Amino acid sequence: MTVIDIPGSKSVTARALFLAAAAEGTTTLLRPLVSDDTEGFAEGLAALGYAVRREPGAWHIEGRPAGPGAETADVYCRDGATTARFLPTLAAAGHGTYRFDASEQMRRRPLGPLTTALRGLGVDLRHGGEEGHHPLDVHAHGVKGGALTLDAGQSSQYLTALLMLGPLTAEGLDITVTDLVSEPYVEITLAMMRSFGAEVRREGRTYRVAPTGYRARTYGIEPDASTASYFFAAAALQPGRSVTVPGLGTGALQGDLAFVDVLRRMGADVEIGADATTVRSTGTLRGLTVTMRDISDTMPTLAAIAPFAEGLVRIEDVANTRVKECDRLDACAENLRRLGITVRTGPDWIEIHPGTPAGPVEIATHGDHRIVMSFAVTALRTPGVTFDDPGCVKKTFPDFHRVFDTFVRTP
Numbered sequence: 001m002t003v004i005d006i007p008g009s010k011s012v013t014a015r016a017l018f019l020a021a022a023a024e025g026t027t028t029l030l031r032p033l034v035s036d037d038t039e040g041f042a043e044g045l046a047a048l049g050y051a052v053r054r055e056p057g058a059w060h061i062e063g064r065p066a067g068p069g070a071e072t073a074d075v076y077c078r079d080g081a082t083t084a085r086f087l088p089t090l091a092a093a094g095h096g097t098y099r100f101d102a103s104e105q106m107r108r109r110p111l112g113p114l115t116t117a118l119r120g121l122g123v124d125l126r127h128g129g130e131e132g133h134h135p136l137d138v139h140a141h142g143v144k145g146g147a148l149t150l151d152a153g154q155s156s157q158y159l160t161a162l163l164m165l166g167p168l169t170a171e172g173l174d175i176t177v178t179d180l181v182s183e184p185y186v187e188i189t190l191a192m193m194r195s196f197g198a199e200v201r202r203e204g205r206t207y208r209v210a211p212t213g214y215r216a217r218t219y220g221i222e223p224d225a226s227t228a229s230y231f232f233a234a235a236a237l238q239p240g241r242s243v244t245v246p247g248l249g250t251g252a253l254q255g256d257l258a259f260v261d262v263l264r265r266m267g268a269d270v271e272i273g274a275d276a277t278t279v280r281s282t283g284t285l286r287g288l289t290v291t292m293r294d295i296s297d298t299m300p301t302l303a304a305i306a307p308f309a310e311g312l313v314r315i316e317d318v319a320n321t322r323v324k325e326c327d328r329l330d331a332c333a334e335n336l337r338r339l340g341i342t343v344r345t346g347p348d349w350i351e352i353h354p355g356t357p358a359g360p361v362e363i364a365t366h367g368d369h370r371i372v373m374s375f376a377v378t379a380l381r382t383p384g385v386t387f388d389d390p391g392c393v394k395k396t397f398p399d400f401h402r403v404f405d406t407f408v409r410t411p
């Protein structure tokens with residue numbers, strides 16, 4: 001059995017950075033993810049005037065409950081949607097003038113429901129280009145709070161940003177949600193807000209957040225469950241193999257651990273313990289129809305092993321994967337077809353037929369880390385797979401290729 005240590009969760013690290021920056025006191029984050037997304041977040045905080053000290057294995061953040069220390073700042077959010085959506089929301093609670101911009105792809109990704117909600121709360125927010133997209137100018141003068149309605153049907157990150165803003169408002173926030181994708185990510189947000197001292201409760205479709213502020217603490221970041229999916233899939237795909245990921249067990253915050261339930265339905269042997277998860281191949285991989293609305297970051301992982309299943313794999317309710325680092329439904333279909341696999345797609349679904357992928361093929365990554373990491377799993381049983389941009393894994397896992405190669409070579 002191979003044991004793999006997976007780096008820290010991107011989602012947990014990003015939330016922890018926000019909460020630490022907003023808290024009273026100094027927070028230490030243990031085992032934060034060190035990657036383009038989270039370094040971009042930390043550098044964004046530093047540009048806003050927060051004191052962030054990064055040591056190997058521990059990041060220290062001095063909280064500023066009144067908001068950014070800088071009166072003006074230019075913040076580049078790189079390719080990270082958590083950075084691009086959470087940081088302008090944090091800055092809105094302070095006093096100053098801040099400009100936010102992001103990569104070309106992040107400029108294309110939507111944030112209109114979030115900017116509309118912030119304006120509804122009285123935030124003076126202007127778009128430098130297209131409405132509902134980066135770049136943004138935030139003229140911050142504190143947020144009074146109140147009630148708002150939000151459509152989070154395209155991204156749960158709008159709701160997460162506003163929930164985390166709630167304790168920093170003068171009167172608290174009531175957020176009523178009309179639609180919501182990726183709901184388990186909101187559960188991560190609620191759990192982490194509470195562990196930094198916030199009071200938040202849910203009544204039906206309404207989240208009520210009290211104006212408590214946050215308290216600093218020492219916080220341990222759990223391993224990234226989406227990253228773990230590549231190793232779980234690789235074990236399920238190869239007869240005789242198994243993998244154990246420590247630090248992700250029944251108490252894990254991240255919904256993406258439920259990817260192992262998909263592998264179990266396909267025939268893998270799965271054991272979720274108190275503090276570790278193990279996946280073993282049984283030599284069988286069945287087709288299935290599965291909704292991935294809650295865990296759509298693992299859609300490419302499943303698509304990449306789908307041809308090896310005995311029957312059709314149909315993945316449903318994943319429309320929002322079209323507005324991620326690339327259009328992931330199209331990118332998966334394009335690359336599977338290059339490998340000779342029959343694929344059909346619709347607005348929010350993909351169907352992958354059984355077949356034997358055949359190289360040599362260069363995978364078109366579209367700069368998307370998950371396309372690389374997913375098709376690296378396909379490559380385990382497909383000679384001749386290469387990538388046009390293998391380095392784009394740096395977004396969430398700069399060391400992916402080395403760690404994955406070691407995993408492949410360790411029996």
Ligand SMILES: O=C(O)C1=C[C@@H](OP(=O)(O)O)[C@@H](O)[C@H](O)C1
Binds near residue numbers: 082296
């Ligand atoms: O809140 C988060 O940390 C995330 C939420 C999800 O996004 P959407 O809510 O946009 O689906 C997920 O895809 C992303 O990788 C991280």
Ligand SMILES: C=C(OP(=O)(O)O)C(=O)O
Binds near residue numbers: 081297325370
């Ligand atoms: C969609 C992703 O990232 P984000 O939305 O945080 O940029 C991802 O990591 O797959």
